[in-house]
Amino acid sequence: MLHNLGGILVLWDSPAFQDSSLKALSADGVPVIDLRPGTPDGISVVTADREEAGFRATHHLIELGHKRIGMIGDTATRPKTTLRKLAGYRRALEAAGISFDNDCVQNVTEFGFEGGRKGFQSLIERCPGITALFCINDAIALGAIDAAAELGRKCPQDISIVGFGDSPEGSHWRPKLTTIALSSDRVAEKSLDLILQYRRGSQTEPKTILIPEDLIIRDSTGNARLQS
Secondary structure (H helix, E strand, O other): OHHHOOOEEEOOOOHHHHHOOHHHHHHOOOOEEEOOOOOOOOOEEEEEOHHHHHHHHHHHHHHOOOOOEEEEEOOOOOHHHHHHHHHHHHHHHHHOOOOOOHHHEEEOOOOOHHHHHHHHHHHHHHOOOOOEEEEOOHHHHHHHHHHHHHOOOOOOOOOEEEOOOOOHHHHHOOOOOEEEEOOHHHHHHHHHHHHHHHHHOOOOOOOEEEEOOEEEOOOOOOOHHHOO
């Protein structure tokens, strides 16, 4: 019965994916497309290029003169996506000759606004010299801005912050959030196109397609020499 499926799109950021039946379905000829990175062998991937997004966000902060740059993310429950962003963050630092410091990376268990608030409070207590921050989603970034304000750190005068996802909230916040635009429409279009290729028999081997994303520069990032 499963062979009558046009295909399966998978949106599952969990270590359990490795032990699921999806690999067997793919081997049996059912087109399976993972929409997250870190996919098991034998399954095609169409996903946003999160590593490049992490690189571009961090590189933007470095271009503004920041040298002590933190990151707030969640590598425990969302490893497939967060680890890719972390890799880009680390690559940008190393490309600029800035040593990676694991103390500057704050893991959170709450994914939204409160995660950003609590994560920033913990991070800045441990690393008070941070002047810039990359967050794995916009909600965390907005929570970090809120927590920074409570601690007397204005954004972007005292700390520059970049989010991820280009949420409506971020574009209306004050300051308006610098962020990475999530290319959901392009991911969906390429995924459906790849399923059609499998159904026609013109694509047989697993394939990885990384969709580039756009850096949207707004008001939450500023030049480091303006930092106090």
